[in-house]
Amino acid sequence: MMFSKEKITIAYTLEKCKQCGFERKRKFKEGDFLFAETTKCDSCNGITMIEKIFGESIEK
Amino acid sequence: MRVTLIPSSDYTNDLIWIYLALILLDFTNIDFDQLFGTNDQSNPIMMLIWILPIFIFVLYGQRIQLAVTSGEIKKGIKKLDEYKTQSRTELIDYIKKNMNPKDDPTKKIDRFLDYFTIMPVDMDPNGIVSKVRHIVRAREDYSREHVRSLSPQTSDIELSKIQTLLEIATSLQMIYKVINHMYLTAKKQNNYPLILPLQMIMPFLLEEAEAMQKAIPAFKTCQPIGDGIGPMVVGKMMLDTKKESIAFQTVLGMTDYSERKLLLLKAEGPASTVGRPGDAVEKIVSKDRPDMIIMVDASLKMEGEESATTAQGFGAAIGGIGTERFQIEDIATKNNIPIFAIVVKQSVKEAITLMTKEIADKAENVRSQIYEMIDDNTKPGQTILLIGVGNTMGVQQ
Numbered sequence: 001m002m003f004s005k006e007k008i009t010i011a012y013t014l015e016k017c018k019q020c021g022f023e024r025k026r027k028f029k030e031g032d033f034l035f036a037e038t039t040k041c042d043s044c045n046g047i048t049m050i051e052k053i054f055g056e057s058i059e060k
Numbered sequence: 061m062r063v064t065l066i067p068s069s070d071y072t073n074d075l076i077w078i079y080l081a082l083i084l085l086d087f088t089n090i091d092f093d094q095l096f097g098t099n100d101q102s103n104p105i106m107m108l109i110w111i112l113p114i115f116i117f118v119l120y121g122q123r124i125q126l127a128v129t130s131g132e133i134k135k136g137i138k139k140l141d142e143y144k145t146q147s148r149t150e151l152i153d154y155i156k157k158n159m160n161p162k163d164d165p166t167k168k169i170d171r172f173l174d175y176f177t178i179m180p181v182d183m184d185p186n187g188i189v190s191k192v193r194h195i196v197r198a199r200e201d202y203s204r205e206h207v208r209s210l211s212p213q214t215s216d217i218e219l220s221k222i223q224t225l226l227e228i229a230t231s232l233q234m235i236y237k238v239i240n241h242m243y244l245t246a247k248k249q250n251n252y253p254l255i256l257p258l259q260m261i262m263p264f265l266l267e268e269a270e271a272m273q274k275a276i277p278a279f280k281t282c283q284p285i286g287d288g289i290g291p292m293v294v295g296k297m298m299l300d301t302k303k304e305s306i307a308f309q310t311v312l313g314m315t316d317y318s319e320r321k322l323l324l325l326k327a328e329g330p331a332s333t334v335g336r337p338g339d340a341v342e343k344i345v346s347k348d349r350p351d352m353i354i355m356v357d358a359s360l361k362m363e364g365e366e367s368a369t370t371a372q373g374f375g376a377a378i379g380g381i382g383t384e385r386f387q388i389e390d391i392a393t394k395n396n397i398p399i400f401a402i403v404v405k406q407s408v409k410e411a412i413t414l415m416t417k418e419i420a421d422k423a424e425n426v427r428s429q430i431y432e433m434i435d436d437n438t439k440p441g442q443t444i445l446l447i448g449v450g451n452t453m454g455v456q457q
Contacts, residue, residue, distance in 0.1 A: 011283055011414055030281050033330040034292060034455045035299055052423075053167060053284050055414035 007024070009055040018047030028053060112130025129259050131140030134245055136355075140236040142271040147229040148173065150276055152381060155321060159211035172206060173230050177249035181416040193383040202292060204381070217282070220245055220309075220331035221453075224279050228272045230258045231234035271409040278414045286410040286419050290356040291326045291455045293342060293426045298324045298457040306343055311457060317431065321438035336448055338429065345391050350445035352438055353399055354389075354430060357449035358411050358419075359403035368418035369405050372433070377401035378449045380383060382410035399435070402429055 002004050011028035015038055023044045032038075117124070146168075155165050177199055180191035190265065198221060200223075207222050214222075246254040278285055284292060298313035301324065306312040309331065313324040323344060327335030343349065357377040362368060376388045376399050392399050406421050434444055 009414060011281075028281075028283065032454075033282070034284055035295055038454055044293075051417065052417075052420040054284075054417040054420040055416055 005059040007057045007059055009057045011049055011053065011055050014052040014054070015048040016051040017041035017046045017048050018043060020044040022048075023051070024048070064332060070136075071385045077261065085298070091294055094359065107424055116425070123250060126246070126250060126255060129255055130243070130247060133239075133255065133258055133262060134304050136266055137236070137240055137243055139266060139429065140232070140239060140269055143269050144229075144236045144362050145231045147225075147232045147273060147276060150280075151225045153221075155210060155222060159214050159222070161210045165210050168206075168210065169226075172203060172226055175203060175230065189383055189386045192280045192381060193387075196381060196383065217331045220333050221279055224332040224451075224453075225276065226281070227335070228276060231250055232269055235265055270410055271412055274409065275412040278412075279332060279453065282320070282332070282454045284415045284420075285412055285449040285451055286360045286406045287412060288415060288455050289358050289404045289419055289426070290448035290450040291329060291417075291424065291452035291457075292448070293356050293423050293430070294324050294326045294446055295329060295428065295455045295457040296324075296423070297446070298326065303457065307336040307339035309333045309338045310337060312340065313343065313457065317434060317444075319347075320434060320438055321443040322434075323348070323443065324448075325444045325445065325452075325456060326448040326455075327452040328457055329455040332451060332453040334449070334451050336384070337449065338384040341388050341391055341445070341447070344445060345395055347395070347445060349395055350397060350443040353392060353447065353450055354400045354402065354433060354447045355388075355447045356402045356426060356430070357404075359405050360411070361405035365405055367406050367410060368416065368422050370422060370429065371403050372429065373401045373403070375399055375401055377403055397438075398453060401432055402426055 012025055013028045013032045015024045015026070016022070018044055020041060022041055024042065030044055032055055034050055037047050038050055039047070039048055041048050046050060075188065086131065117164070142385070152166055152169055155161065155169065155368075159165075177195060180188055180195065182188055187403070203226065204219060204223055207226065208219055239262070242254065242258050246258065275285065276285075297315065298311075301313035301315045303311050303313045306325070309328045311328045312324060315322045315324065325337060325340055325344070327333045341353070355377040357379070359371075360376065373413055376385045376392070378385045391397075402421060404426065406416075408421060410419065428448065440442060
């Protein structure tokens with residue numbers, strides 16, 4: 001443990017288009033809830049839904 | 061042992077000196093009796109050097125161990141104190157920022173932090189579960205109203221977050237108080253056996269306390285936690301279904317799957333709540349008896365087990381104090397309904413902090429396991445009750 005580096009967790013939101021299935025990963029922002037409809041899809045103009053919210057750890 | 065020196069022109073001066081010194085020393089001829097002074101009675105200093113530590117360790121051994129052990133425990137207590145203070149400060153700051161109370165809430169919050177619960181007498185265990193449920197629910201309901209009194213216009217989602225943060229701060233304060241009490245008592249009485257259980261449980265408590273401390277940012281920003289995998293799995297299946305509030309902070313959805321009726325139950329998101337699945341199951345069974353109950357929950361992994369692995373089993377997969385589990389088991393037994401369980405394994409820290417990618421990625425796999433379980437164990441025309449157990453913070457339906 002003496003030499004283990006400190007880890008920080010970054011929260012991400014994964015949006016998925018309901019129509020074409022296009023996925024977009026971005027940093028989490030307050031007000032994001034799972035299965036909430038968010039923005040228009042970049043590829044087909046459909047509505048995207050928050051599919052996942054998760055944390056990924058990186059070493060400092 | 062004699063070593064013959066074979067001089068070589070390559071030897072440096074230093075090597076020659078070391079070599080010569082080794083020749084002069086004869087290790088086979090050491091007189092141990094002479095070295096330690098055991099052959100006669102004329103060396104009292106050597107005798108003291110040997111005998112004195114034995115007496116010291118016999119008479120003061122426990123005190124020495126107490127001093128060494130208490131040093132380690134003191135470090136742990138210092139950490140617990142830091143966690144306790146940080147959680148209290150973060151709670152007060154959060155309330156001031158998000159509830160905008162008229163007066164300074166510090167005094168009231170300190171009073172909330174000192175709330176305690178007296179569990180019912182268990183000398184006669186008959187009917188104890190309903191007594192425990194009553195006490196725990198009364199505590200939850202009244203503390204919610206007390207927090208609301210700080211600023212009555214606060215939304216229910218905000219209130220649930222603050223209530224959870226208050227629970228974290230209260231738990232950290234309680235852990236610190238109990239451990240510090242045990243430590244100080246052991247030190248005061250120089251009681252080594254009293255400090256032993258403390259030394260044993262300290263790593264587990266520190267792990268839990270650290271997990272609680274690290275959970276605070278997730279609760280402040282309403283992010284889904286590892287324990288929310290059950291509601292996440294069921295929540296997605298509830299999208300585009302007819303939903304109704306079936307019990308306090310608990311929602312029921314209905315859909316069809318492969319000529320079967322599917323009743324979907326979870327806590328009402330995205331608030332930080334586990335709902336009241338026991339009450340909900342009681343209501344559902346009285347109206348529409350299901351032929352099978354499936355419970356999806358997070359479960360604690362064992363050391364050595366990989367995180368985010370899934371397992372299937374039988375019985376009510378629900379944690380907590382045990383009252384909800386008792387209620388569900390009781391109803392299922394009386395109505396002869398089989399209970400199946402699917403769990404996603406994770407550590408204590410993963411269960412109460414922001415959901416990891418590995419756990420989130422398992423949701424789809426769990427859904428396909430549910431459908432497979434329904435196909436294998438039920439016939440068309442039957443009704444299945446699917447319960448997503450866990451804290452539904454950040455998970456809508």
